[in-house]
Amino acid sequence: MALNQEELLRSPAVWQPRSIEEAIGMKEEWGSAAVYTAGSTLLRTQWEAGTAAMPRHLIDLGSIASLSGIREEEGAIAIGPMTTLTDCRSSGLLAEHAPLLVDAVRNIAGWSVxxxxxxxxxxxxRVGDAVPALIALNAKLEWHDGSRLLFESAEEWASSSYAVPRLLTSIRIPCEEDDPTSNTKRFFAFHKVGRREAFTPSLVTVAIQGEAEEDGTLTKLRIAAGGGQTTPVRMTRAEELLLGAKPDGAGLQQAFEAVLEQYEPRTDPFATDLYRKRTAANLVVAALWSQSPSNASKG
Ligand SMILES: Cc1cc2nc3c(=O)[nH]c(=O)nc-3n(C[C@H](O)[C@H](O)[C@H](O)COP(=O)(O)OP(=O)(O)OC[C@H]3O[C@@H](n4cnc5c(N)ncnc54)[C@H](O)[C@@H]3O)c2cc1C
Structure with a gap:
């Protein structure tokens, strides 16, 4: 259907830069009148809900080939920010090195999205369901601010409050592999609780990556919790309590209390902050309880 004159004037111009530098140049020139677009699935919901105005210029990052793809690079898995969630889900490299992220993206929206x-x-x-998984995986983000590359951890990004004048250019997950000669084993858990089984916004999202000795002693542990509009955060107090210990009843009770204390979700029309706190604490404790060798068979 043809657009009328008024609609044409309101329609944004779509630009397809060929390089990161060109994209940043466009953004610098037009400022808040321009927005970077990736899959546009989030932007579209914001425009339709009226929570963000349709800008005059859309800078389509899909035209920059170097921003897509998953490769092994200097001891890390480097994921281009334009890589779709479907491609993350089917990636052999991620399945091998970061199954936690594969599990997280599998739980986001449905196939079409x-x-x-x-x-x-x-x-x-920032409150996306992949972010807790990236925090638990100790992922690093690479940004370009127009003059140089900037690096920060996913954890730092989630806890920051600045808007994004920068272009995200890479997401790097350190390669962790099981050492066949070691008696430690890596484990991970991702849980998302929503208002229905699938294709649902999250109320609570919990991601855990750890390593345990044969007897269950935890040698590495990173726990992150988010969900809804709650900024994902690392549950450092629970980690500190559990590291170096076998998660028994008393230890897990303390970890439960620590998550209640540190996780600060928001109340919204769908769930209270207390419900979310208890859910997050239960998910963390259940995941750690079930990975412990003495409990796994009872699970
Ligand atoms: C039906 C539906 C269900 C959904 N369910 C979920 C869900 O379960 N969990 C969840 O987490 N999300 C969900 N979403 C939200 C959204 O689809 C996802 O978060 C998605 O990953 C956003 O990616 P996108 O490529 O579409 O981002 P876009 O909408 O293109 O962009 C999102 C924001 O990121 C900015 N941006 C994108 N790329 C860059 C870059 N490289 N550098 C700087 N800025 C950039 C854009 O300017 C914009 O501000 C859902 C959306 C819909 C429509």
Whole structure:
């Protein structure tokens, strides 16, 4: 259907830069009148809900080939921010080195959205369900601010409050591999609780990556919790309590209390902050209880 004159005037111009530098140049020139677009699945909901205005210029990052793809690079898995959630889900490299992230993206929206939605868009969203997994995986983000590359951890990004004048150029997950000669084993858990089984916004999202000795002693542990509009945070107090210990009843009770204390979700029309706190604490404790060798068979 043809647009009338008024609609044409309101329609944004779509630009397809060929390089990161060109994209940043456009953003610098037009400022808040321009927005980077990736899969546009989040932007579209914001425009439709009226929570963000349709800008005059859309800078389509899909035209920059170097922003897509998953590769092994200097001891890390480097994921281009334009990589779709579907491609993350089917990546052999991620399945081998970061199954936690594969599990997280599998739980985001449905196929049709995941085919368009990108990991970068989810990260920039800040409360995206992939972010707790990236925090638990100790992922690093690479940004370009127009003059230089900037690096920060996913954890630092989530806890920051600045808007994004920068371009996300890479998401890097350190390669962790099981050492066949070691008696430690890596484990991970991702849990998302929503208002229905699938294709649902999250109320609470919990991601855990750890390493345990044969007897269950935890040698590494990173726990992150988010969900809804709650900024994902690392549960450092629970980690400190459990590291170096076998998660028994008393230890897990303390970890439960620590999550209640440190996780600060928001109340919204769907769930109270207390419900979310208890859910997060239960998810953390259940995941750690079930990975312990003495409890696994009872699970
Ligand atoms: C029906 C539906 C269900 C959904 N369910 C979920 C869900 O379960 N969990 C969840 O987490 N999300 C969900 N979403 C939200 C959204 O789809 C995802 O978060 C998605 O990953 C966003 O990616 P995108 O590529 O579409 O981002 P876009 O909408 O293109 O962009 C999102 C933001 O990121 C910015 N941006 C994108 N790439 C870059 C970059 N490289 N550098 C700087 N800024 C950038 C954009 O300017 C914009 O501000 C859902 C959306 C819909 C429509």
């Amino acid at each position: 995941r085919n368009l939605a990108t990991l970068g868009g989810n990260v920039v969203y």
